[in-house]
Amino acid sequence: MRPFRFLATVDDYPGFAELTSLARKAEAIGCSTFVLPDHLIGQYAAMPLLAVVAAASERLRVGTFVLNVCLRHPAVLAQDLATLDVLSGGRLEIGLGAGWNKPEHDAIGIPFEPVGVRIKRLTEAITILKGCFAEGPFSFSGEHYIITGHDGAPKPAQRPHPPIFLGGGKRLLTLAAREAQIIGLAPRLVQGDAPRVDARSLTAAATEEKIRWIREAAGDRFGELELNTYPTGGPTVVTDDPRAEARRRADRIREQTGVELTVEEILDSPHVFIGSIKDLARKFADLRERFGISSFLIDDLDALAPVVEELAGQ
Numbered sequence: 001m002r003p004f005r006f007l008a009t010v011d012d013y014p015g016f017a018e019l020t021s022l023a024r025k026a027e028a029i030g031c032s033t034f035v036l037p038d039h040l041i042g043q044y045a046a047m048p049l050l051a052v053v054a055a056a057s058e059r060l061r062v063g064t065f066v067l068n069v070c071l072r073h074p075a076v077l078a079q080d081l082a083t084l085d086v087l088s089g090g091r092l093e094i095g096l097g098a099g100w101n102k103p104e105h106d107a108i109g110i111p112f113e114p115v116g117v118r119i120k121r122l123t124e125a126i127t128i129l130k131g132c133f134a135e136g137p138f139s140f141s142g143e144h145y146i147i148t149g150h151d152g153a154p155k156p157a158q159r160p161h162p163p164i165f166l167g168g169g170k171r172l173l174t175l176a177a178r179e180a181q182i183i184g185l186a187p188r189l190v191q192g193d194a195p196r197v198d199a200r201s202l203t204a205a206a207t208e209e210k211i212r213w214i215r216e217a218a219g220d221r222f223g224e225l226e227l228n229t230y231p232t233g234g235p236t237v238v239t240d241d242p243r244a245e246a247r248r249r250a251d252r253i254r255e256q257t258g259v260e261l262t263v264e265e266i267l268d269s270p271h272v273f274i275g276s277i278k279d280l281a282r283k284f285a286d287l288r289e290r291f292g293i294s295s296f297l298i299d300d301l302d303a304l305a306p307v308v309e310e311l312a313g314q
Contacts, residue, residue, distance in 0.1 A: 002226055002294035004284065004311045005032040008301050009065065013044060020056035022301070027060040029305045030312030033093055035065035035297065040104045047080050054088035063093030065297065066165060066184075070099040070118055071110065074125035075150060078132035082156040090157035093182065094129070095165035098122040098172065100189050119171050120144065126164070126179050133161040165228070170213050177217035182226045182295065185210050187233075187271055199259035202233045204268045204290075211291055229287070230297035233272035238303045242267060242275040249274070273298075281307045 008026035010019065026034055034053045036046040050062040062084070067077065085092035098118035099105065105112035113121070124142040131138040132152025140147040156162055166176035167184025176183045187201035200206060207229075215222050234252070237245050246266040254260050266272055270287055273280055284307065287293045298304045 001288055001292070003313050004288070005226070005295045006304075006308045006312055007031065007033045007035050007063070007065070007228075007230075007295065007297040009035050009037075009297060009299065010049075011043070011299075016052070019049070019052060023053040023056045023060060025305075026301060027057045029301075029308050031060065031298075031301075031308060032295075032312070033061040033063050035063040035093075035095065037065050038067045038071075038097075039101060040071075040108065047084060050092075051084055051087070054084070054091060059091075061091040061093055062088060063165065064095040066095030066097035066167075068099040068101075068104075069096055069122050069125040070105070070113070074128040074145065075132055075147060075152065077125075078129045078152050079154075081129070081162070082133060082152065082154050085156035085158055085162050086154050088157075090162075092156070092158070092162040093165055094162050095182075095184075096122060096126065096129075097166070097168065100195055102195070116171075119175065122172075123175060126175075129164075130161055167228070170210075173210055173213050174217040177214045177221065177225070181224070182228055183214060184228045184230070185270065185291075185293065186230075196257065197232055199253050199257045199261060202269045202271045203261070203265050204270060207270050207291060226295050227291065227293045228295035228297065229270045229293050231271060231273045231299050233266070233269050236273040236280075236298065236300045236303060237275075238277060238280070238300075239274065240276050242279060245274050246272075273304075277306050280304065281310055284311060 008031045023034055036049055038046050046064050054062045081094055102112040121144045124144050128140055128145055128147060131140060133156050137149045137151040139149055163181040165182040166172060166180040167186045169188055185207055188198040189195045190198050218225060234249050239245050243263055246263045249266050250261050250263060284296060
């Protein structure tokens with residue numbers, strides 16, 4: 001089994017001192033990577049923040065979770081990513097996605113294309129990123145991008161390229177099985193004025209199905225892949241009465257989505273972290289044993305520090 005890796009993050013606007021302190025704490029307790037999502041609303045830009053985190057730490061890796069490739073030309077993005085990998089001493093992980101937040105696209109006038117088109121754009125972007133990272137000039141002609149004799153510079157420190165992280169629905173998981181090193185088992189999103197999580201995709205049964213898709217598409221590569229999950233079913237709650245909190249969580253999910261999940265389904269979900277420190281340590285171990293999930297994004301560094309200290313690298 002792969003050793004446990006824990007990913008730290010931040011979801012507000014920390015000042016420089018707060019951010020660097022958080023990065024050093026994450027490194028000290030054993031987190032592997034500090035990540036940030038990619039949104040135009042409600043957060044700092046990912047790349048400058050990750051550069052600060054890399055400068056404030058010695059071993060902590062930095063990663064995007066995940067970049068919306070529809071917002072940037074991939075050859076320009078490749079230069080930013082390679083620069084960060086070089087200057088961090090080879091500590092970058094590249095999370096990529098096809099974009100899901102329609103209001104952000106609407107706000108700046110970038111069309112929010114149908115999901116199939118966005119996935120095709122992502123597929124081409126991955127090809128271009130890898131071409132920019134490889135030695136020598138390359139050319140590419142696709143539906144969305146044309147590259148002519150471009151030799152990307154700088155080249156990343158990690159060869160042939162930094163680890164690529166992909167995740168999503170069946171089409172994206174199939175792409176990830178072919179192209180990525182790390183795969184996120186994200187629940188399905190239901191599009192609308194405010195995108196929301198498909199409650200049924202939070203369950204352990206849904207996770208089993210996703211891993212089946214990955215295994216079928218990856219073939220011999222499956223054993224090389226790292227699987228990740230994160231608490232999309234609501235914030236982490238450390239409590240000695242997990243069933244009571246799970247009942248409240250199930251009530252909120254029913255009110256928001258109309259889907260009825262049992263307490264057992266909530267507590268069993270790979271996307272819900274509720275329980276005592278001992279419960280949560282056992283849950284992470286169970287998820288690795290049952291599903292092969294070894295990478296966990298945590299949303300409360302203070303609360304989960306004892307779990308990270310116990311399990312990281314084991």
